Ligand SMILES: Nc1ncnc2c1ncn2[C@@H]1O[C@H](COP(=O)(O)OP(=O)(O)OP(=O)(O)O)[C@@H](O)[C@H]1O
């Protein structure tokens with residue numbers, strides 16, 4: 001306690017004490033916000049020794065005042081404060097000073113609010129009691145990050161291609177969760193969004209990366225075999241069990257087990273998965289002794305687990321257990337900025353693979369791809385570009401080279417029509433007659449829909465018959481192009 005006196009920290013936390021020093025310009029400023037004086041003291045000691053200029057605050061109000069006045073680079077923020085919800089304070093900080101790096105302090109097993117905090121922009125979280133080596137690692141990885149820019153680091157490795165803010169956020173959360181090598185992760189997203197890819201990346205970036213990554217497709221293994229595949233069996237435990245066999249969990253010892261399509265896990269197996277996650281132990285079929293499972297469980301599904309719970313196909317307790325460290329990959333149509341990059345990347349990739357001149361793509365064709373709804377997400381885009389590269393005749397890919405079959409029907413969805421509608425903004429010069437105006441509208445709609453009258457009619461919000469009538473009335477010649 002003498003040390004507490006030396007550090008001149010007010011032990012009466014509810015009054016909201018502040019302690020600090022004026023920092024030389026070169027020193028990074030850290031603000032520690034926690035209502036427990038011992039925590040403030042131990043963190044201050046750590047940061048001081050690491051060469052930071054440290055200030056402490058015991059309440060949210062005091063913290064906001066210091067942030068305003070002193071502009072710290074880093075804030076260490078307790079989730080539970082007497083006068084503030086730490087997450088609400090985090091939100092305020094991120095809204096007002098987004099450049100501040102915030103590291104949350106949470107109680108053990110408070111993973112849910114920690115993940116929530118990371119989604120809200122916190123860099124990481126520290127669990128009480130502190131592991132200062134871990135804190136040192138977080139800080140050093142942060143300084144590496146400060147030099148590199150978000151997703152670039154990953155895309156340079158020729159794997160995850162993205163530029164959208166949404167994907168940067170997804171990858172940032174994945175990178176942080178990767179370091180928490182015991183946290184069970186659930187990855188959600190439509191088919192083809194990159195869930196498998198993300199889980200593999202999570203393993204590669206985790207401290208378990210030297211150990212096995214074992215993938216189990218829960219839909220591919222027949223119900224009656226899944227238990228023996230996962231947990232193994234003892235000799236003689238059933239008719240065909242001539243020898244004892246290790247299951248996949250045992251084979252993954254020290255590494256990561258990826259339970260893909262967890263939504264399809266047979267109902268009767270689900271309690272065993274829950275107990276594996278919670279107790280980190282399991283028994284082989286026919287075995288009496290428990291085996292410790294030193295594995296991280298990573299799961300993914302494109303199904304709606306909540307709906308499966310309501311339909312009594314997925315257990316509520318397992319759902320709650322899994323729905324903690326959740327990463328949701330948005331569909332491609334909600335991050336259209338990525339399309340351009342992905343198209344160019346796969347064009348290069350397949351041009352190399354099939355040893356043809358690297359294909360370029362016309363702006364019109366690119367536009368077409370950027371506006372398409374991509375129900376099959378990145379997988380569909382990748383396959384389409386592969387086909388296009390294989391079949392395109394010239395060096396430059398135009399809209400005509402894109403295998404239309406699958407795309408055109410879907411292209412004509414509501415989204416595309418509404419996207420085109422935005423382009424229907426025609427300026428009417430003063431004195432323009434109503435007839436001329438009507439003609440301009442119709443011609444623009446036909447141009448945008450590339451002569452397809454059905455689409456043009458939808459753009460104009462008139463029936464196809466009315467369009468035909470007007471074309472005739474105005475004397476516009478337009479060849480009927482079918483869908
Ligand atoms: N951001 C990306 N950058 C590059 N390739 C990607 C990206 N996202 C997905 N892919 C590629 O798209 C394909 C589908 O990805 P993946 O298998 O990971 O999807 P998924 O979400 O697991 O799909 P499903 O639900 O059908 O299992 C893979 O070939 C993958 O390499």
Ligand SMILES: [Mg+2]
Nearest residue numbers: 195196260300
């Ligand atoms: Mg998958």
